[in-house]
Amino acid sequence: xxxxxxxxxxxxxxxxxxxxxxxxxxxxxxxxxxxxxxxxxxxxxxxxxxxxxxxxxxxxxxxxxxxxxxxxxxxxxxxxxxxxxxxxxxxxxxxxxxxxxxxxxxxxxxxxxxxxxxxxxxxxxxxxxxxxxxxxxxxxxxxxxxxxxxxxxxxxxxxxxxxxxxxxxxxxxxxxxxxxxxxxxxxx
Amino acid sequence: xxxxxxxxxxxxxxxxxxxxxxxxxxxxxxxxxxxxxxxxxxxxxxxxxxxxxxxxxxxxxxxxxxxxxxxxxxxxxxxxxxxxxxxxxxxxxxxxxxxxxxxxxxxxxxxxxxxxxxxxxxxxxxxxxxxxxxxxxxxxxxxxxxxxxxxxxxxxxxxxxxxxxxxxxxxxxxxxxxxxxxxxxxxx
DNA sequence: GTCTATACAGGGATAGAC
DNA sequence: GTCTATCCCTGTATAGAC
Numbered sequence: 141x142x143x144x145x146x147x148x149x150x151x152x153x154x155x156x157x158x159x160x161x162x163x164x165x166x167x168x169x170x171x172x173x174x175x176x177x178x179x180x181x182x183x184x185x186x187x188x189x190x191x192x193x194x195x196x197x198x199x200x201x202x203x204x205x206x207x208x209x210x211x212x213x214x215x216x217x218x219x220x221x222x223x224x225x226x227x228x229x230x231x232x233x234x235x236x237x238x239x240x241x242x243x244x245x246x247x248x249x250x251x252x253x254x255x256x257x258x259x260x261x262x263x264x265x266x267x268x269x270x271x272x273x274x275x276x277x278x279x280x281x282x283x284x285x286x287x288x289x290x291x292x293x294x295x296x297x298x299x300x301x302x303x304x305x306x307x308x309x310x311x312x313x314x315x316x317x318x319x320x321x322x323x324x325x326x327x328x
Numbered sequence: 329x330x331x332x333x334x335x336x337x338x339x340x341x342x343x344x345x346x347x348x349x350x351x352x353x354x355x356x357x358x359x360x361x362x363x364x365x366x367x368x369x370x371x372x373x374x375x376x377x378x379x380x381x382x383x384x385x386x387x388x389x390x391x392x393x394x395x396x397x398x399x400x401x402x403x404x405x406x407x408x409x410x411x412x413x414x415x416x417x418x419x420x421x422x423x424x425x426x427x428x429x430x431x432x433x434x435x436x437x438x439x440x441x442x443x444x445x446x447x448x449x450x451x452x453x454x455x456x457x458x459x460x461x462x463x464x465x466x467x468x469x470x471x472x473x474x475x476x477x478x479x480x481x482x483x484x485x486x487x488x489x490x491x492x493x494x495x496x497x498x499x500x501x502x503x504x505x506x507x508x509x510x511x512x513x514x515x516x
Numbered sequence: 517g518t519c520t521a522t523a524c525a526g527g528g529a530t531a532g533a534c
Numbered sequence: 535g536t537c538t539a540t541c542c543c544t545g546t547a548t549a550g551a552c
Binding site for chain 3: 180
């Protein structure tokens with residue numbers, strides 16, 4: 141029924157949000173159940189273990205980012221314009237980034253420390269961006285260094301997110317994004 | 329007595345290591361006690377709460393980094409040489425960075441999500457580096473942009489650490505450090 | 517200073533009624 | 535599909551003997 145589906149998706153949505161804001165381990169079933177307004181018992185009808193929820197959240201994030209990249213391709217006619225969209229993420233999401241960092245980077249960091257089985261899965265979001273950025277740089281005629289450039293752009297984004305989170309400094313984000321955007325012109 | 333002092337310092341050392349490798353929240357008293365080879369009960373003679381251990385670890389890290397910067401000032405006669413030392417950290421510590429990321433950045437990220445009282449204290453290590461790098465850039469004659477350059481260098485370091493941790497790619501670290509080192513020559 | 521024993525809370529997970 | 539009740543384990547923290 142539609143009811144079950146709706147509940148399942150509500151759980152994933154709430155878990156996604158809470159994992160981002162509080163971290164995976166720190167988020168309890170009780171907290172997710174409360175957010176969705178269901179009992180803890182009901183919870184287990186939809187997900188057998190906490191790891192299952194994590195896997196579902198990662199799958200949802202992956203799908204969501206894929207859709208985002210498709211939107212960008214529809215909106216931005218040039219590869220450089222698309223790369224610039226990526227560079228601007230910390231600015232676009234500045235409120236959340238300052239409070240909670242980057243959802244992808246912070247989850248990867250946490251799962252690495254937990255030695256969690258889903259570490260590789262979580263990083264597939266990074267790989268999605270990496271491949272996509274590589275393609276954009278290749279389209280700009282930089283095939284041989286496209287992957288290195290892609291990694292460079294993602295690293296920039298992660299560094300900005302981590303420091304913006306630590307210092308809660310919006311001006312810093314603006315400066316860095318501006319600088320990275322200028323850097324990109326050399327490859328257009 | 330020397331015995332108590334030694335135990336206390338052993339606890340701090342073990343906690344530091346475990347917080348780095350497993351994360352703060354994920355590290356239990358039992359794990360630290362086992363590492364130091366003392367009973368959990370004895371533990372509480374030295375530290376009343378887990379937060380107290382965290383505070384002690386942060387203080388120890390701060391002191392250790394201060395000593396490191398002093399060593400660099402003794403070893404490297406030029407400000408650029410000193411900045412380069414900082415840029416090379418991800419390479420110098422590449423084994424740990426690939427496995428556990430940056431100790432400063434990952435702790436800051438975790439404490440932000442936990443909304444932990446020691447968040448600001450943990451970030452004082454970032455501030456130490458920021459101030460020190462700013463001074464080095466000022467010595468190079470870039471007073472007006474010294475702080476922005478300092479933040480840029482720290483952000484670079486954090487981005488490299490996060491991605492090196494996610495992808496476990498040593499070649500990536502080499503490339504990025506080389507590139508950042510070349511970037512620095514424009515300011516020498 | 518170090519130990520054992522134990523209290524207590526919270527979190528993951530299950531059973532079974534409705 | 536959703537609920538209540540409950541089990542069990544782990545983790546923090548305390549009490550008190552040695």
